[in-house]
Amino acid sequence: MTAGVFLVLSAFLASAVEGVEALTIVLASGVARGWRSSLTGVGAAVLALAVIVAALGPALTVIPINALRLVVGGLLLTFGLQWLRKAILRASGFKALHDEDEIFSRELAEARTAAPLLRGGVDWYGFTLSFKGVLLEGLEVAFIVLTFGSTQGSIPLAALGAGVAVVLVTVLGFAVRAPLARVPENTLKFAVGVMLTTFGIFWSTEGAGGDWPGSDAALFAILGFVIAMSFALVAVLRRRKRTMLVTAGAHT
Amino acid sequence: MRHVASFGRFWWNFVVGDDWVAAAGVVAAIGLTAALAAGGITVWWVMPLAVLVVLTVSLRRAASG
Numbered sequence: 001m002t003a004g005v006f007l008v009l010s011a012f013l014a015s016a017v018e019g020v021e022a023l024t025i026v027l028a029s030g031v032a033r034g035w036r037s038s039l040t041g042v043g044a045a046v047l048a049l050a051v052i053v054a055a056l057g058p059a060l061t062v063i064p065i066n067a068l069r070l071v072v073g074g075l076l077l078t079f080g081l082q083w084l085r086k087a088i089l090r091a092s093g094f095k096a097l098h099d100e101d102e103i104f105s106r107e108l109a110e111a112r113t114a115a116p117l118l119r120g121g122v123d124w125y126g127f128t129l130s131f132k133g134v135l136l137e138g139l140e141v142a143f144i145v146l147t148f149g150s151t152q153g154s155i156p157l158a159a160l161g162a163g164v165a166v167v168l169v170t171v172l173g174f175a176v177r178a179p180l181a182r183v184p185e186n187t188l189k190f191a192v193g194v195m196l197t198t199f200g201i202f203w204s205t206e207g208a209g210g211d212w213p214g215s216d217a218a219l220f221a222i223l224g225f226v227i228a229m230s231f232a233l234v235a236v237l238r239r240r241k242r243t244m245l246v247t248a249g250a251h252t
Numbered sequence: 253m254r255h256v257a258s259f260g261r262f263w264w265n266f267v268v269g270d271d272w273v274a275a276a277g278v279v280a281a282i283g284l285t286a287a288l289a290a291g292g293i294t295v296w297w298v299m300p301l302a303v304l305v306v307l308t309v310s311l312r313r314a315a316s317g
Contacts, residue, residue: 070282075267077278077303082269085310094315139266201299204282209289212296225300233307237315 006219007152010195011161014144017188018137019169024104025133027173032111033126040122041130049138053146060150070207072147073200079143080196087190088230092237141166144196151203194230198223273313277306 030038060068089095107129114125145162149155201222202212212218268275281302289295 070286074278074282077299078267078269078275081274081278081303081307081310082271084307085271085274085314088307088311089314092315197303200278201303204278205285205296205299208282208286208295210285210295210298218296222300226303229304229307233311237311240315 004152004154004157006195006199006223007148007154007158008161010192010199011141011145011148011158012165013188013195014192015141015162015165016169017185017192018141019166020173020185021103022134022137023169023173025107025137026130028104028107028111029126029129029133032108033114033123033129036121037123037126038130041127041132042134044127045131045134045138048135049142052139053142056142056146057150057155060146061155063150065151066207066209068207069151069203072151073202073204073207075143075200076147076196077200077204080193080198080200083189083193084197084226084230085193087186087193088233088237090186091190091234093241094237148199151199190230194223194226197226201226271310271313274306274310277302277309281306 026038026042029041063071086095111125111129116123116125141162145158146155149158152158198219202219205212214221281299284302285295285298288298
């Protein structure tokens with residue numbers, strides 16, 4: 001039950017973040033190059049993702065569970081640490097915050113200046129922009145759904161969390177016809193980094209032959225540890241950033 | 253050849269990301285956990301401690317770079 005809730009929540013949050021990023025690219029492509037090309041690119045990317053999931057999903061279920069947990073735990077950990085590292089650097093001022101409005105404006109300007117490339121009534125710049133955006137962001141979602149789902153023994157549950165997020169982001173995005181800049185994306189990324197790292201610690205330890213005191217309930221303790229560690233590291237880096245700014249100010 | 257290189261680069265960026273030290277730290281920590289578990293030692297504390305060390309080192313490298 002505990003792991004199931006974590007599973008749905010993690011898949012939902014990760015998919016929401018990736019969905020917001022993909023939506024920004026699709027909107028820029030649609031506005032600048034036409035909706036037909038942009039949506040054709042989305043359709044092709046969704047099809048490619050479906051093939052990847054259909055091929056890899058059943059393959060993962062035949063791998064012995066401990067080997068799967070070891071590999072998936074390790075991958076989730078490297079993945080989670082990437083997200084967490086960026087989120088901590090952003091929260092402490094060492095890295096610029098992710099700004100969907102700014103990204104949308106940049107993508108829009110690039111898409112508007114590119115020369116038209118029509119084939120079969122489809123603008124290939126718009127098609128490729130949407131296709132790559134949805135495929136690359138979707139690949140992360142597919143990876144999370146497949147690894148979380150297969151390790152926890154329930155790909156449909158993970159897919160449910162991801163599906164709800166994607167539908168929600170799509171409906172909201174096309175209702176407002178603008179990038180979802182108000183979604184607290186940096187906070188969501190922090191949360192996803194925490195979740196991925198928590199699951200990564202849990203599964204890599206189990207896969208390597210260890211046992212957790214309290215079994216699945218240990219996830220709560222690991223989650224608390226990862227959150228406390230992350231906030232402590234943000235506090236340390238913020239202090240360091242302040243010191244750097246004061247020192248730089250004293251030299252000017 | 254160029255496609256193979258860009259395919260490899262894509263997967264490297266996808267899995268390893270900005271800091272290879274963090275990925276290497278994770279692999280080393282998993283190896284240590286497996287070795288200790290095979291020796292019959294309680295290992296649940298290894299990965300949380302390793303993550304704390306790896307993340308601190310990785311952030312220190314990023315903040316000073």
